[in-house]
Every structure is written in structure tokens, then in C-alpha cells.
Amino acid sequence: MxxxxxxxxxxxxxxxxxxxxxxxxxxxxxxxxxxxxxxxKWIVALTGLALIGYVIGHLVGNLQIFGAPEKINQYAEFLHSMPRALWVVRSVLLAAFFLHIFTTIKLATENRAAKGRTNEMRATTSPKPAKKTMVVSGLLVLSFVAYHLAHFTARITDARFEKLNHDVHTMVILGFQNPLVSGFYLLSVFLLCLHLSHGFQSVPQTFGLNSKSLRNAITKGGQALAWIIFAGYASIPLAVLLKQLTPAH
Amino acid sequence: MNLKLKVWRQKSATAEGRLAEYEARNIPPDASFLEMLDILNEELLAKGDEPIAFDHDCREGICGSCSLTINGIPHGPVNLSATTTCQLYMRKFTDGQTIYIEPFRARSFPIVRDLIVDRSALDRIQRSGGYVTARAGSAPDGNAILIPKTEADSAMEAAACIGCGACVASCPNASAMLFVGAKVSHLNRLPQGQPERHQRTLNMVKKMDEEGFGNCSNHYECEAVCPAEIPVTVITQLNRDYAAASVSKAVS
Known part of the structure; x- marks a missing residue:
């Protein structure tokens, strides 16, 4: 020039x-x-990915309950043997959790304002239960997480847990023997996985990694992964309720 | 055919609107949706009533002027893809059916009158970067710039956007990402668009946000109603190009 x-x-x-x-x-x-x-959207996808990583990691850890009681108890002790790393991971997760919720609420508020008045006749081109309920399913999962932490991490909701120091195996089984606790848990992981069935496929789209050739695999794969995770989490309270898992002592 | 219509009537941008009921009688099945409204308007005029105001121009599906949300879906029935309202024929409806006719809704598309909305927000986004700054002159020689067939095809696919705004109207968030994605992808996929690639992407997204459109949450209703069959992969490209442009700006 x-x-x-x-x-x-x-x-x-x-x-x-x-x-x-x-x-x-x-x-x-x-x-x-x-x-x-x-x-x-990038922030939501990035924090979502971190939380997805945790959901998968936590499931892999939890499934050890189907092994010998020592297995999951040793795993719990192993995690608690490195408190600094544990708190780093917890802080990252907490930050991701907070950012994910804060940003999506901001997005949802903006979206509502952008839409303004809606038409009298409302329709969609296909049913979208997961997509339409992202905020509701997310907030219900949030309330579950608060209870779940109080239940198994802080151990303030069940007096029997005080004496069970690192006996995670017994604690989980005693906890899930209560049908109300199990029911709330099943409902919550169902909502979580409904949330993930849309969340998984949204991550590559937001990162700009979707394409015509990948699209079907991403959508179907994301949904399949979400329901595999649901099956994994649901298996534990169901096994307790069906007496396939009983306390060792 | 006889039809029961529930049509959104609103005298002006500030007036309160409402659904009004009309009977459309003796409509030929081969009439287009807009022709059906023309027939009804003739009747209204003969009675001394105000005709229903709606946007239209080419009536052959290429200009992007016609709009209308028909039974809740922009440009009409769900099972008809790639159709503008002007190319929608009454034979697709059943005799005696009730049809809701409402405007393209979004806060960024204020109602002007009845079914006419102001879609100039899309023009302002286009003006913020949807072009190539180049010396205006005679057309360049054919094949002076070689473009692989696949890239030419994907750019043409995005360029098919007629800017009707159905994507915004169908979106539960009133997001304009399909429109902006199409305009950005159309030029960003071609060699001629490369020099201004980052600035174009940043400017158009900035303008899109300023105009008050919502945020995409991947419902993909836009793709289902788009009369030009623009795929949501243009939104994927917009997400990617915007991140790349932001990083490029930060480190330059």
C-alpha cells in the first residue's frame, strides 16, 4: 500500500x-x-467443562463403593492425606461453580430482557425439555449440592456419621438407606444429567469446535455420556435400597 | 377454504396491541399466505375498516422483507423448512383451521404497526463490519483469486442469508447470532475477507450486543426456521473467530 x-x-x-x-x-x-x-458464553463453557470434569472424576471415585469397603475408605484417606491439593481443587471448583451460576443468571436475565413481550401463540419446532429447563435444573442441582456437602462432607445432618471417621463405605450406605435421602439424590442426579445432556454438546459449539461432520457425534455422544453418568450415580442409592450394598459392620 | 384468523393489531409503536379475530372466506388453496391477507384486506377496505399492515416486497422468497409469526413459528408451519411467508401456500393449511398471525417478536424489533416490525437493527450490524473495504471499480478477473471449491461453497452457504430476522424471532433469547454468524462467516471464509477478519468480527459482535439482542444458548430454533437454511455452524465459526479476534487484539 x-x-x-x-x-x-x-x-x-x-x-x-x-x-x-x-x-x-x-x-x-x-x-x-x-x-x-x-x-x-466462553466463561460458561469453560467453567462448565471444569465442573463436568469433576462430575466424572467424582463418579469414578464413588463407584469404588462396589469394591471391598477398604477400597473407597483408602481412597478417602488418600484424598485427605494431601489437604493442600484438596483445598486447591476445592477452591477451583468453588470458583468455577460460582462463575458458572453468576454468568448464566446474567445471561438469562439479559435474554429475558432481549425477548421482551412474547407472542400469544408460543411454539417451538421440536420439543426441547433439557434446553428449556437449564436454569431450573441448574438451580435445583445447586440446592442439592448444598445439602450433599452438609450430608457427607460437613456431616452435620446425620448424628450417626460423627463416629465414622474415615469409614465412607458405612456412611454412604447408612445415608442412602433412608428412602427420602435416596429419592432426593436420584431426582438431583437426574436433573444434573438432564442439564448435562444439553451442556455437553454446548461446550464444543461455544469453543468453535463444532462442524457439520462432527455435529451428530457431538450431540448424540453428549447425550449418551450424560445418561451413562446418570446410570453410574443412580446405581449407588439403588444398590443400597435393593440391599445389594450393606454395611460391613 | 375458510379460515379463522387471530391477527395482532396495533395502531402504532406506542399503542397497546391486541389479537383481533377475522374470518377469511373463499380462499383459493393456491393463494400464498400474503395473498390470503390481501384478499382479507380487500374485504376490510370494502367495509371501510383499516387493512392489516404487513411487510412484503419481492414475494418470491429472496428479498427478506416478509415476516409474520404463524401459529408461533416465524414464516409458518414447523414441517416446512426453507420457506418464507410469501412462499407459503394455503394448501398447507386445513379448511376451517384457526391461524395465529403475530409479528416477529424481539425487543430489538419494535413494532411499527400491526405485523410490521422495524428490523433496521440488523442493517446497523451489517454496516458495522459486514463488508470488504475495497476500491470500488470494475469486477476483478475471474479466477484472479483462487478459492478452493469447498471454501467457496461454505461461504456461499452463509451468504444465502436474506436478513429476514426469522432467526431472532424464533429464538427464545432473541439472539441474532445466526444472522451475525452468517454475515461474518460469509466474508471470513473468503480470501477477500481476511485483511479485516478480526476487526469485522469484533465490530459486528459489539454492535449486536449494543442493539440489545440476546445471547445464544444453543436451542437451534433459528436453524429450523431459516428460509435460507443457514446452519448453526456459522455460529460455531462466530464463537471461534470472536475468541481469536479478542486474543489477537489483546496481544497486538
Whole structure:
């Protein structure tokens, strides 16, 4: 271009370069990225992915209950043997959880405002139970997580758990022998997996990794994974209720 | 054919609107949906009533002027893909059927009158970056710039967007991501679009947000109603290109 236009010196035609430091530009970048609609979607997908990772990891850990009682108890002791790493993971998860909820509520509020008044006759081109209930299923899972942490992590809802130091095996079985506890658990993991059946396939779409050839595999694979996870989680209270899992002592 | 219509009537942008009932009588099955409204309007005029105001222009499915949410679906019945309202024929309905006719709803599409909405927000997004800044002159020589067939096809697929706004109207979030995705992908997939790729993407998304459109949450209703059959993979590309453009801007 310069040659075509008579090789004018660059400085005379362009504003002085911006000398702002990298740190401020990085902050500006994050701030403007977060303000944008697509940026917020990226945050939801990134934090969602972290939480999906946890959901899978937690399931793999939990399924050890089907082994000898020592197996899951040793696993619990192993986790508690490195408190610093445990708290790092917990902090990351807590941050992801908070950001995921905060950002989606912001998105949902904006969406409601953007839609404004709706038509009298409302219809969709296909039934979409998971997509339409993302906020509700998410918030119900949040209430479950609060109870679940109080139940098994803080152990403040069941007096019998106080004496069971690292005996996770007995604790889980005693906990799930209560049909109300099991019922709430089953309902919650069902909602979680309904949430994930839309969440899984949304992650690659938001990251720009979807394509015509991958699309079917991503949609079907995401739904299959969600219901495999449901089967995995549901198997534990069901096994307890059906007396396939009983306390060792 | 005789039909029962429930039509959204609203005198002006600020007036309170309501659904009004009409009987459309003796409609030929081969009439288009807009022609059915024309017939009804003739009757209303003969009676001295205000005709129903609706947008239309080419009536051959290529201009993007016609709109209407018919029984809750922009451009009409679910099972008919790739149809604009003007290309929708009354034979697709059953005699005696009740049909709801409402505007394309979104806060960014304010109602002007009856079924006419102001879709100029889409034009403003287009003006913010949906073009190639180039010396205007005669057309370049054919094959002066070589473009692989697959890329030309995918750019053409995105370029098929007629800008009707059905994507926004169908979206539960009133998101314009399919429209913006199509406009961005159309140019970002071609060599001519590369020099301004990042700036185009950033500007158009910024404008889209400023105009008050919602955020995509991957319902894909837009794709199902799009008369130009734009696939949601243009939204995938928009998500990808926006992240790349943001990072590129931050490190430059």
C-alpha cells in the first residue's frame, strides 16, 4: 500500500502506537471479553467443562463403593492425606461453580430482557425439555449440592456419621438407606444429567469446535455420556435400597 | 377454504396491541399466505375498516422483507423448512383451521404497526463490519483469486442469508447470532475477507450486543426456521473467530 500511495512515512499517517503496558491491556481484554455476549458464553463453557470434569472424576471415585469397603475408605484417606491439593481443587471448583451460576443468571436475565413481550401463540419446532429447563435444573442441582456437602462432607445432618471417621463405605450406605435421602439424590442426579445432556454438546459449539461432520457425534455422544453418568450415580442409592450394598459392620 | 384468523393489531409503536379475530372466506388453496391477507384486506377496505399492515416486497422468497409469526413459528408451519411467508401456500393449511398471525417478536424489533416490525437493527450490524473495504471499480478477473471449491461453497452457504430476522424471532433469547454468524462467516471464509477478519468480527459482535439482542444458548430454533437454511455452524465459526479476534487484539 505504501508503495502505491507514494511511500509516505508510516508515522505521519498513523496515530502514535499505544504504549499501554501488557498488564492493563490484558485486564482490558478480559473485561471487554466478559462484557460481550460471546465472552460470557466462553466463561460458561469453560467453567462448565471444569465442573463436568469433576462430575466424572467424582463418579469414578464413588463407584469404588462396589469394591471391598477398604477400597473407597483408602481412597478417602488418600484424598485427605494431601489437604493442600484438596483445598486447591476445592477452591477451583468453588470458583468455577460460582462463575458458572453468576454468568448464566446474567445471561438469562439479559435474554429475558432481549425477548421482551412474547407472542400469544408460543411454539417451538421440536420439543426441547433439557434446553428449556437449564436454569431450573441448574438451580435445583445447586440446592442439592448444598445439602450433599452438609450430608457427607460437613456431616452435620446425620448424628450417626460423627463416629465414622474415615469409614465412607458405612456412611454412604447408612445415608442412602433412608428412602427420602435416596429419592432426593436420584431426582438431583437426574436433573444434573438432564442439564448435562444439553451442556455437553454446548461446550464444543461455544469453543468453535463444532462442524457439520462432527455435529451428530457431538450431540448424540453428549447425550449418551450424560445418561451413562446418570446410570453410574443412580446405581449407588439403588444398590443400597435393593440391599445389594450393606454395611460391613 | 375458510379460515379463522387471530391477527395482532396495533395502531402504532406506542399503542397497546391486541389479537383481533377475522374470518377469511373463499380462499383459493393456491393463494400464498400474503395473498390470503390481501384478499382479507380487500374485504376490510370494502367495509371501510383499516387493512392489516404487513411487510412484503419481492414475494418470491429472496428479498427478506416478509415476516409474520404463524401459529408461533416465524414464516409458518414447523414441517416446512426453507420457506418464507410469501412462499407459503394455503394448501398447507386445513379448511376451517384457526391461524395465529403475530409479528416477529424481539425487543430489538419494535413494532411499527400491526405485523410490521422495524428490523433496521440488523442493517446497523451489517454496516458495522459486514463488508470488504475495497476500491470500488470494475469486477476483478475471474479466477484472479483462487478459492478452493469447498471454501467457496461454505461461504456461499452463509451468504444465502436474506436478513429476514426469522432467526431472532424464533429464538427464545432473541439472539441474532445466526444472522451475525452468517454475515461474518460469509466474508471470513473468503480470501477477500481476511485483511479485516478480526476487526469485522469484533465490530459486528459489539454492535449486536449494543442493539440489545440476546445471547445464544444453543436451542437451534433459528436453524429450523431459516428460509435460507443457514446452519448453526456459522455460529460455531462466530464463537471461534470472536475468541481469536479478542486474543489477537489483546496481544497486538
Amino acid at each position: 505504501d508503495a502505491v500511495l507514494g511511500n509516505a512515512p508510516r508515522a505521519s499517517r498513523h496515530a502514535a502506537p499505544n504504549h499501554s503496558s501488557y498488564s492493563t491491556s490484558a485486564v482490558n481484554f478480559l473485561a471487554s471479553f466478559y462484557r460481550s455476549s460471546i465472552g460470557k
